[in-house]
Amino acid sequence: xxxxxxxxxxxxxxxxxxxxxxxxxxxxxxxxxxxxxxxxxxxxxxxxxxxxxxxxxxxxxxxxxxxxxxxxxxxxxxxxxxxxxxxxxxxxxxxxxxxxxxxxxxxxxxxxxxxxxxxxxxxxxxxxxxxxxxxxxxxxxxxxxxxxxxxxxxxxxxxxxxxxxxxxxxxxxxxxxxxxxxxxxxxxxxxxxxxxxxxxxxxxxxxxxxxxxxxxxxxxxxxxxxxxxxxxxxxxxxxxxxxxxxxxxxxxxxxxxxxxxxxxxxxxxxxxxxxxxxxxxxxxxxxxxxxxxxxxxxxxxxxxxxxxxxxxxxxxxxxxxxxxxxxxxxxxxxxxxxxxxxxxxxxxxxxxxxxxxxxxxxxxxxxxxxxxxxxxxxxxxxxxxxxxxxxxxxxxxxxxxxxxxxxxxxxxxxxxxxx
Amino acid sequence: xxxxxxxxxxxxxxxxxxxxxxxxxxxxxxxxxxxxxxxxxxxxxxxxxxxxxxxxxxxxxxxxxxxxxxxxxxxxxxxxxxxxxxxxxxxxxxxxxxxxxxxxxxxxxxxxxxxxxxxxxxxxxxxxxxxxxxxxxxxxxxxxxxxxxxxxxxxxxxxxxxxxxxxxxxxxxxxxxxxxxxxxxxxxxxxxxxxxxxxxxxxxxxxxxxxxxxxxxxxxxxxxxxxxxxxxxxxxxxxxxxxxxxxxxxxxxxxxxxxxxxxxxxxxxxxxxxxxxxxxxxxxxxxxxxxxxxxxxxxxxxxxxxxxxxxxxxxxxxxxxxxxxxxxxxxxxxxxxxxxxxxxxxxxxxxxxxxxxxxxxxxxxxxxxxxxxxxxxxxxxxxxxxxxxxxxxxxxxxxxxxxxxxxxxxxxxxxxxxx
Numbered sequence: 001x002x003x004x005x006x007x008x009x010x011x012x013x014x015x016x017x018x019x020x021x022x023x024x025x026x027x028x029x030x031x032x033x034x035x036x037x038x039x040x041x042x043x044x045x046x047x048x049x050x051x052x053x054x055x056x057x058x059x060x061x062x063x064x065x066x067x068x069x070x071x072x073x074x075x076x077x078x079x080x081x082x083x084x085x086x087x088x089x090x091x092x093x094x095x096x097x098x099x100x101x102x103x104x105x106x107x108x109x110x111x112x113x114x115x116x117x118x119x120x121x122x123x124x125x126x127x128x129x130x131x132x133x134x135x136x137x138x139x140x141x142x143x144x145x146x147x148x149x150x151x152x153x154x155x156x157x158x159x160x161x162x163x164x165x166x167x168x169x170x171x172x173x174x175x176x177x178x179x180x181x182x183x184x185x186x187x188x189x190x191x192x193x194x195x196x197x198x199x200x201x202x203x204x205x206x207x208x209x210x211x212x213x214x215x216x217x218x219x220x221x222x223x224x225x226x227x228x229x230x231x232x233x234x235x236x237x238x239x240x241x242x243x244x245x246x247x248x249x250x251x252x253x254x255x256x257x258x259x260x261x262x263x264x265x266x267x268x269x270x271x272x273x274x275x276x277x278x279x280x281x282x283x284x285x286x287x288x289x290x291x292x293x294x295x296x297x298x299x300x301x302x303x304x305x306x307x308x309x310x311x312x313x314x315x316x317x318x319x320x321x322x323x324x325x326x327x328x329x330x331x332x333x334x335x336x337x338x339x340x341x342x343x344x345x346x347x348x349x350x351x352x353x354x355x356x357x358x359x360x361x362x363x364x365x366x367x368x369x370x371x372x373x374x375x376x377x378x379x380x381x382x383x384x385x386x387x388x389x390x391x392x393x394x395x396x397x398x399x400x401x402x403x404x405x406x407x408x409x410x411x412x413x414x415x416x417x418x419x
Numbered sequence: 420x421x422x423x424x425x426x427x428x429x430x431x432x433x434x435x436x437x438x439x440x441x442x443x444x445x446x447x448x449x450x451x452x453x454x455x456x457x458x459x460x461x462x463x464x465x466x467x468x469x470x471x472x473x474x475x476x477x478x479x480x481x482x483x484x485x486x487x488x489x490x491x492x493x494x495x496x497x498x499x500x501x502x503x504x505x506x507x508x509x510x511x512x513x514x515x516x517x518x519x520x521x522x523x524x525x526x527x528x529x530x531x532x533x534x535x536x537x538x539x540x541x542x543x544x545x546x547x548x549x550x551x552x553x554x555x556x557x558x559x560x561x562x563x564x565x566x567x568x569x570x571x572x573x574x575x576x577x578x579x580x581x582x583x584x585x586x587x588x589x590x591x592x593x594x595x596x597x598x599x600x601x602x603x604x605x606x607x608x609x610x611x612x613x614x615x616x617x618x619x620x621x622x623x624x625x626x627x628x629x630x631x632x633x634x635x636x637x638x639x640x641x642x643x644x645x646x647x648x649x650x651x652x653x654x655x656x657x658x659x660x661x662x663x664x665x666x667x668x669x670x671x672x673x674x675x676x677x678x679x680x681x682x683x684x685x686x687x688x689x690x691x692x693x694x695x696x697x698x699x700x701x702x703x704x705x706x707x708x709x710x711x712x713x714x715x716x717x718x719x720x721x722x723x724x725x726x727x728x729x730x731x732x733x734x735x736x737x738x739x740x741x742x743x744x745x746x747x748x749x750x751x752x753x754x755x756x757x758x759x760x761x762x763x764x765x766x767x768x769x770x771x772x773x774x775x776x777x778x779x780x781x782x783x784x785x786x787x788x789x790x791x792x793x794x795x796x797x798x799x800x801x802x803x804x805x806x807x808x809x810x811x812x813x814x815x816x817x818x819x820x821x822x823x824x825x826x827x828x829x830x831x832x833x834x835x836x837x838x
Contacts, residue, residue, distance in 0.1 A: 013614065013628055046621045057621035061480040061640045065714040065752040067619035071612045072605045072754065077619070079748035085729035086722035086746060089838050133721035135728075136838055140803060141676040142561030163804075165678060170671070172717035186491045193490045195432065200486035200496070202465045202476035204623055204639070209432055220623070220639045221480045225717060227675065251707070252589070254674045255686075256646065257560040259584060267674075288670070295484040298591035298644060302552035303505035310504035327505060329498035333484040335491065384559060385582075419508050419555055 014049075025050040027121065029216055031178045032101025034094075036110045041118045042176055044218050045127035047078040055207045056218035058129050060174050063220055080127055083115040088134035090169045090232045097344040103368075105181030106338040107173050107224075108132070109345055131174040131218075138165040139227075143268035144275070152272065159229060159278040166275055171226040173342060177217045185337045222249075222290025224342050229274040229284035236347025241282030243376075244348070245270030245355035246365075248291040248334055251298065259384035260305065260416070262391055266378045270355040273376060277353070287342055294324070295333040303327050306419070308389075315416035318408055320393030336364035343370055359398040375400045389416040433468075444469040446540065448635055450597045451520025453513075455529045460537045461595055463637050464546035466497040474626045475637035477548050479593050482639055499546055502534040507553035509588045509651045516763040522787075524600030525757040526592050526643075527551070528764055550593040550637075557584040558646075562687035563694070571691065578648060578697040585694055590645040592761060596636040604756045641668075641709025643761050648690075648704070649697035655766025660701030662795075663767070664689030664774035665784075667710040667753055670717065678803035679724065679835070681810055685797045689774040692795060696772070706761055713743070714752040722746050725838070727808075734835035737827055739812030755783035762789055778817040794819045808835040 025048075033039040043051055044058045057063040069075035098109035110117055111131035118128045138161070145164040147153040155162045183190040191212070197219075198208040207214060234240040247254075247270065253263035267286070274284020293301030307323045308315040321331045336358075343351075343365065352373040354362065366372055377400065383391055392414045395401045406414070444467075452458040462470055463477045476482040488494035517528035529536055530550035537547045557580070564583040566572040574581045602609040610631070616638075617627040626633060653659040666673075666689065672682035686705070693703020712720030726742045727734040740750045755777075762770075762784065771792040773781065785791055796819065802810055811833045814820045825833070 013618070044621060046619050052621070055621070056623075057619070059716040059719065062711070062714055062716040062752070063620045063623075064616070064638050064640045065710070065754065067616045068605070068754055069749055069752050070619045071607055071615035073607070074752075075748045081722075081747070082745040083722070084745065085726040087725065089725060130718060130722060133718045133725070135721040135724045137671065137675075137677045137679060137724075138805065138836075139671075139676045140678050142565065146561065168675075170675075170677075170721070172721045174716070174718050186487070188490055188492070196490035197483070197486045198432070200465050200476070200489045201482045201639070202463060202471070202474070202624075202637075203626060204475075204482075205621075206625060207622060218621075219483050220620070221483045222641075222711075223717070225670065251644065252556065252558075255683075255707070256556075256587075256589075257558045257563075258556045259559050260556060264674075288674070291484070292481070292641075295481055297478040297481040297593070298642070299549060299552045299593050300478065302554040302589070302591045303500075303502070303549060305554045305556075306506065306508060306552070307504040326501040326503065328500070329494045330488055333481070333488050333493075335484065335487055386557065417557075 026053060027051070027126065029053055031181065031215065032099055034099040036117045039110065041114060041121060041126065041128045042108050042111070042131065042216060042218075043126060043128055048127070051126060053214065054216040054218055055205050055211060055214050056220065058131070058174070058218060060218075060223055061220045081129055083130070086130070086133070087115060088112050089136045090134055092134065092171070092232055092346060095236060095344075095347040097347065101178070102181055102184065103344050104341045105178045105185060106175055106341045107345060108176040111173070111176065112171075131176050132171060134169065134171045136167070136169050139168055140165045141268060141271065144271065147272050153275060156279055160275050166229060166271070169228040169232050171228070172223065173226070174223045175219050175221055177219055179215050179217055182338070186335075224290070225288045226342060226346065227271075227274075227286040227288070229271075230278035231283060232346070234283040235285060236349070238350040241277055241280065241352040242285060242348065242350065243270075243273040243277035243282065243353040243355060244285040244287070244343075244351045245273070246287045246289065246339060246361055248289045248294070251292060252301075259386045260390070262378050262383055262387045265382040265384065266355070269378060269382055273353060273355050282352070285346070285348070287339075289334075289339065291334045294331075295335070296324075296328050300328050309416070309419045313412070314418060315389055316412045317389045317393040317396070317406070317414035318411040320389055321397065332360070334360070336360045340365050340368035340370060344368065357394065357399040357401065359400060362400065377402055386417045389414055445472060446470070446545065448472055450600065450634065451518055453518040455536045458529065460533060460540060460545065460547045461527050461530070461550060461635060461637075462545060462547055467546070470545060472633065473635040473637055474624050474630060474633050475639065477550070477593070477637060479637070479642055480639045500548055502549070505549070505552070506534060507531045508555045509553055511553065511590070511651055512764065512766060514655055514763075514766040516766065520597070521600055521603065522763050523760045524597045524604055525594055525760045526764060527595040530592070530595065531590075550595050551590060553588065553590045555586070555588050558587055559584045560687060560690065563690065566691050572694060575698055579694050585648060585690070588647040588651050590647070591642065592645070593642045594638050594640055596638055598634050598636055601757070605754075643709065644707045645761060645765065646690075646693075646705040646707070647702065648693040649702035651765070653702040654704060655768070657769040660696055660699065660771040661704060661767065661769065662689075662692040662696035662701065662772040662774060663704040663706070663762075663770045664692070665706045665708065665758060665780050667708045667713070670711060671720075678805045679809070681797050681802055681806045684801040684803065685774070688797060688801055692772060692774050701771070704765070704767070706758075708753075708758065710753045713750075714754070715743075715747050719747050728835070728838045732831070733837060734808055735831045736808045736812040736815070736825070736833035737830040739808055740816065751779070753779070755779045759784050759787035759789060763787065776813065776818040776820065778819060781819065796821055805836045808833055
């Protein structure tokens with residue numbers, strides 16, 4: 001029985017922890033080290049304090065459900081995952097980008113391969129879990145069937161099947177933050193970042209401020225999912241044309257088809273572009289980021305919708321950003337600064353067609369060292385009736401467009417539906 | 420300037436907090452009290468410790484992004500939301516269910532109306548934020564257009580427009596847990612629940628164990644969204660036929676149309692049922708719960724997919740649950756125990772047609788005191804090719820079906836696609 005298999009609960013609760021007196025049991029993390037054994041595994045165990053080398057726990061926000069499962073006696077404390085047969089369906093990397101500690105700061109490059117890389121440590125009882133999982137799937141979207149019917153897509157039996165299904169490799173990634181690198185990305189002092197993360201969440205994880213020796217944080221937030229059309233290895237080949245969309249979650253449109261924004265139409269257009277790219281000898285990539293409502297959450301988003309629709313003069317494009325700022329204090333909390341990490345992890349160095357008009361995403365991608373060729377605007381006929389306000393306001397504010405940017409007078413004339 | 424508008428940061432970091440010496444500033448919470456002023460507002464301020472009456476902070480998991488915004492100097496500390504024009508588009512309740520403290524334990528019944536109810540306290544400087552937002556939308560789904568083309572739905576110009584768009588009232592709800600009630604719901608002692616939530620998350624929120632005087636917890640997890648077809652007030656009228664689906668998030672199917680499960684097809688079928696119910700003089704309700712991959716998260720889900728596809732004998736229905744249990748330690752972490760709260764908040768006492776085959780959901784709903792008439796199975800033609808394994812395994816394990824439950828031998832013959 002390993003030291004991590006403690007099914008009983010210790011009698012004494014420690015409210016804040018300090019570095020262990022002995023570090024014999026601690027595998028430390030040297031972020032960016034090329035040799036994964038020198039780099040060290042990410043260990044988020046909650047049952048063996050001596051072996052923990054991160055702040056937080058695994059599974060992002062779902063750690064709370066895991067805790068509920070233990071509380072409800074549905075899951076034994078210290079359960080260890082049986083990783084038999086779970087290994088990635090496709091290999092990603094290693095790429096040189098993995099070994100520049102400042103290039104990737106918000107995910108663990110070795111996160112998909114821990115069962116293989118750290119087999120010995122796992123056998124010795126260390127609780128090491130994957131933070132990335134790679135599988136394959138067939139996806140079947142009504143919009144793809146519509147594109148086939150309209151002749152925009154043609155099934156090829158390989159990337160796009162006669163049934164209308166597309167073949168993908170899909171990758172789920174949990175956030176693993178190297179705090180020194182995250183602080184640098186935002187241009188702030190690490191201790192200030194740690195303090196804000198602690199204080200502004202109402203006191204989550206005192207270790208953020210007591211354990212400066214722990215540099216890695218597993219934040220309880222949603223992660224990312226990458227959908228690859230074509231060969232994953234081709235993402236790193238600048239000679240293979242890459243069409244890519246980085247999409248931030250919008251449940252109201254992505255799932256329910258709300259007509260107030262362009263999210264799902266732009267996403268499905270991006271998928272169409274990806275399939276065409278794969279069929280043309282290239283590759284396609286969609287990255288889906290769990291940042292609902294500009295990372296403000298859906299309650300704030302719906303409050304803003306009401307304020308937009310009710311303001312004097314109605315829902316006009318000139319006041320589009322102002323209403324969000326009144327409610328949330330900022331226009332946007334998505335912080336694209338961390339987003340390019342997943343692209344570097346996949347080996348991307350050039351995006352031939354970026355299916356996004358966002359200047360924030362473009363700036364984050366290009367300033368991280370990835371070249372961008374064309375930018376692909378959402379086709380005008382895909383903009384839903386009530387979403388004209390959003391898209392015109394964004395273009396006026398700096399979003400990419402082949403057309404004209406409207407001036408303030410014209411923007412104030414672009415008006416959405418009332419309540 | 421109110422006491423909450425502290426833009427500077429205090430010099431001293433308090434790692435764990437204890438009850439304030441004076442409670443002159445504290446508005447306490449008496450969960451379940453009918454008078455909202457007696458009940459008291461939920462105050463998650465992170466800048467005024469004396470006025471905080473909960474553990475955690477607002478916006479669920481997006482509190483971390485808010486903290487990042489402060490760290491990055493994009494958001495001033497102590498920003499207060501301007502709630503002008505954000506009030507609900509539709510009134511919900513109050514219903515008698517709101518005032519039974521054990522009936523609703525995981526959301527704040529007054530959460531949509533705080534700007535009105537607590538106007539005086541907000542004016543006095545208390546930072547009181549909505550945890551529920553209610554708005555209206557038009558939703559446009561390709562599946563609805565297909566249903567119209569097939570004659571299954573007919574536009575009526577009111578609930579379903581000629582364009583194929585449906586009119587909805589939609590409601591976003593953030594989790595607000597009254598810990599004594601949550602503990603009771605799971606049949607555990609409150610102090611054990613608090614300790615598990617603290618220890619099993621790697622030490623999140625020491626106040627869970629130090630502040631037994633704070634009974635309300637804002638957990639950093641995703642919430643729920645309710646989509647109502649027809650009049651929201653009709654949900655509380657048992658004489659109006661109600662079709663309802665409670666749907667747990669599955670990004671891979673709901674957004675991307677993966678064919679390994681029935682999630683999106685069942686969801687869009689549920690929406691179709693809801694529209695027909697509204698058109699027939701009743702009402703429809705979809706509740707969308709952020710519980711990706713059975714609340715195990717998407718990394719675990721993809722690991723399980725690989726293990727299923729690779730196991731000896733292939734992906735067979737008889738081993739469907741086993742593979743999840745090997746990886747995660749449990750078959751499911753969704754804990755339907757808290758799910759009925761949103762139904763009680765909406766005044767629901769009878770669901771005429773429950774568009775779900777889940778016995779766990781059915782049991783949770785009916786044992787919470789809501790009657791269920793019919794249960795609506797997913798139409799056989801909507802089950803995707805590779806999802807037969809899932810649906811047959813679930814039916815054999817207790818899911819509702821009008822058809823036969825397969826025995827073990829037959830289950831082992833139901834096989835999904837290989838990798």
